[in-house]
Amino acid sequence: MLAKWKLSEIIVLSVLAVVFGVVYLAFVQLGNVMAGIMGPIGYEWIFGIWFIVSIIAAYILRKPGTAFLSETIAGTVEVLIGSATGPMLIVTAMVQGAGAEAVFAATRYKRWSVWVLMLAGMGSSxxxxxxxxFISGYGALDSGYVTLMFVLRLASGAILAGLLGKWISDGLYQTGVLNSYAIARAKKRDTYEEAS
Structure with a gap:
């Protein structure tokens, strides 16, 4: 999967994954507080944050496998720095990354609009x-409650992963640090086409 990648792309993917692995672990504490107040549904409001690296990395690099790899590495980092969930979290990260990856694959990695990024966040949801x-036993909960949990996770994936991920990526692009990556080439092409 990484055979056609430049070293600089692998480094960016890895740095993003490590940074967001730390962010993910920090948000677990916020999720625990919210769940303590609201029950299991408390996590759903912020669940999209745990998909964000897959959106950011894929939007910047625009290569097959980026969403899946970045999420998997972030989950691994989260485990290595002390997640109480343990190695099962890596599988969870792979499942989350696969959801975003499927959406990008459906576009053949050619569409990067805000709607596609939001759909990718929803794919992870x-x-x-x-x-x-199945893992957390949601089947034991009231079906209406579970439906509300699902709707909130979809919204969180679209907003916190899709919209926020695009905003962060575009902000990084504006600084000039991404000038040698696919996001910059696409933005320059779009600007040229608009000017023509």
Missing amino acids: VTSFAWSY
Whole structure:
């Protein structure tokens, strides 16, 4: 999968994954507080944050496998720095990354609009919710409650992963640090086409 990647792309993917692995672990604490107040549904409001690296890395690099790899590495980092969930978290990260990756693959890695990024966040929501349903025993909960949990996770994936991920990536692009990556080539091409 990494055979056609430049070293600089692998480094960016890795740095993003490590940074967001730390962010993910920090957000677990916020999720625990929210769940303590609201019950299991408390996590759903912020669940999209745990998909964000897959959106950011894929949007910047625009290569097959980026969403899946970045999420998997971030999950591994989260485990290595002390997640109480343990190695099962790596599988969870793979499931989340696969959801976003499927959306990007469906566009053949050629469409990067805000709507595609939001759909990718929702793709992670779908795969992660299906996984959580069985792993976390959601079947024991009231069906209306579970439906609300799912809707909130979809919204969180679209907003916190899709919209926020695009905003962060575009902000990084504006600094000039991404000038040698696919996001910069696409932005320059779009600017040229608009000017023509």
